[in-house]
Amino acid sequence: MATQRVIGAVDGTGHGCVLTQDLPPPGEGEVLVKVHASLISPGTELSGAKKARANAGGQPGIPRPFGYQNAGEVLEAGSGVTEFKPGDRVACMGGGYAQHANYAVVPKNLCAHLPDNVTYEQGAYAHLAMTSLNAIRRGQPELGEYLVVVGLGLVGQMAARIGQIAGMYVMGWDMVRFRCEAARNWGIDGVTVIGEEDYEAKAKEFTRGYGFDMAVVAFGGEGTKALDALRKVMKVTPDTHLVGRICLVGGVTTQCAWGAGLGNLDLRSCARTGPGYHDVPWEHGKVEYPRVFMRWTTRTNMDFVLRLMSEKRLDVESLTTHRLPLERIDEAVTAHIEHPDQTLGTVLLMSHEG
Helix, strand or coil: CCCEEEEEEECCCCCEEEEEEECCCCCCCEEEEEEEEEECCHHHHHHHHHHHHHCCCCCCCCCEECCCEEEEEEEEECCCCCCCCCCCEEEEECCCCCCCECEEEEEHHHEEECCCCCCHHHHCCHHHHHHHHHHHHHCCCCCCCEEEEECCCHHHHHHHHHHHHCCCEEEEEECCHHHHHHHHHHCCCEEEEECCECHHHHHHHHCCCCCECEEEECCCEECHHHHHHHHCCECECCCCCEEEEEEECCCEECCCCCHHHCCEEEEEECCCCCCCCCCHHHHCCCCCCCCCCCCCCHHHHHHHHHHHHHCCCCCCHHHEEEEEEHHHHHHHHHHHHHCCCCCCEEEEECCCCC
């Protein structure tokens, strides 16, 4: 069995590199996974790299390993693990655990069995799919409602699809035509290229003059203009109050006037993948949340998105634009930073000894 692993990292200049580390054994409540594929989350994982490249002249410093979603096969189960055995195909998630590496040690509750017809590459999308799912859940969708998703990166694309699965009519907004076309290709109900098209007119036509019931803001950075735009397309009561739910899932920053400035709009923060993530005892199976009171945890959300993939209801395959071996991680980082109009999902493929 391997005693070392290769892991992807970003240095102080904002470039990708690979490191060799000792491979730790699985502890109590953990599994050792031979990773076959991992997925880059460009917003969360590469924000620091973007800043480093913008500030030219930075020093390489100590490279920082990154990544939080991958898929592979179990090599060894630690003590207390009965759900998984060697040879099981699994999807894995979690910062500091499911990194861009050819081997990973992951708590058992941050792993889930891969359905037979879900590939390792598809399974690597699980963490971001769960983030998208949690955003839709937080918005409390109702059958037949109108949803607009602002930002059609990976989370936005999957949030839009899950909104459709929930029975909503979904429009996507993005400033990048390439992303709008990607959504149109998998079957979103409507798109608007912000900056090129009249978003107010298209929103009015799409919602038949009613206005959007719900919005998901799925991008990072300054978002005040996006929030101002949403105020013009959300539904309005006869006494002129804005109503509806706006879910903020990306690392977005906004300024707004509350009270009369927002009417009765609900702004809802949507963090992570559901209850359990970052509760270390729960991740390792030392405590459980009673399912009768908490039906949807990080683990049950993970099982659910993998089921949606298995049933061909959640298409992640169409979101992959790049497949590269881990050793070419700098090409992947560069593509996301320098060519966001051509890059969406990047899967890193692992090699192993023997």
